[in-house]
Amino acid sequence: MSNPAPASALNGAAFTGYANIREIGPLGMITLRAAPDVAGLAAAITAATGCAIPQMRDIETAGDRRAAWMSPDEYLLIMPHADVPAALDAIAKALSGQHHLALDVSDARAVFAIDGMAQSVLAKLSPTDFAALGPKEMRRTRLAQVPAAFWVEGAPATVICFRSVAQYVFDLLSHAAKEGTQI
């Protein structure tokens, strides 16, 4: 039996409003957990993504790859879906013998792009202080009742959430982006 082609949670669902919501992906995602002082950590992140190791709350970008700071001992690495196995190999090599965990979590999440007034949409759903948001910050927060994270750097803005709540988050974003409800 061959593996089925990877599919996103909502088959690319889209909504048109004062901001446009589009499900994207599937994206490759790797959770990398390691204490910040582990030797080779920065090299592992660069080997997997081409990005510098992100500072607190930041998300670094190199072409179609990203590296995000999740917590003091956790990073999220984002890349094309097909590139995950090679990235895992690169991490294993760079962190050989060091205490760490690297796991393919691509199928655990759904990803949305918000084209247009993303801040207006997100501010309705999350208690984020947008004035305090750093220029390349990935804000981990909640959208209504579920955990999510977003970054607004560049356009469109990107939202990630757990795949199990993909429909809920798509409906939230779509409702918040309805024409005529701009704030």
Add this chain to the structure above:
Amino acid sequence: MLTLTCPYCGIRACETELSPGYEAHLKRFGPTSTDEEFEVYMFARKNPKGVHFERWRHTYGCGKWFLAARCTATLEVFGTYPAQVSQPPADIIAAIIKKRPDWKGYA
């Protein structure tokens, strides 16, 4: 609305991004303890009107547990600090005494 700054990621989180963990700095008594010790560990809480130390988890953020010193009567926050300590650090104590000079201290 309570706003606490997570000492691990620096976010000024509103309480809807946090989960409460109740009183901080409890000493755990486990299976080899006496019934009295275990009862105190399980049930006896300071529950003060005034300065209080609590555990909070940045659930909708970095996921870490941290500790906070605040006033239960006014919701004033004196400070937050990492959880890897068994009693409030000196700078937190100083911040409390500055605002509550007649505070009896942490005991």
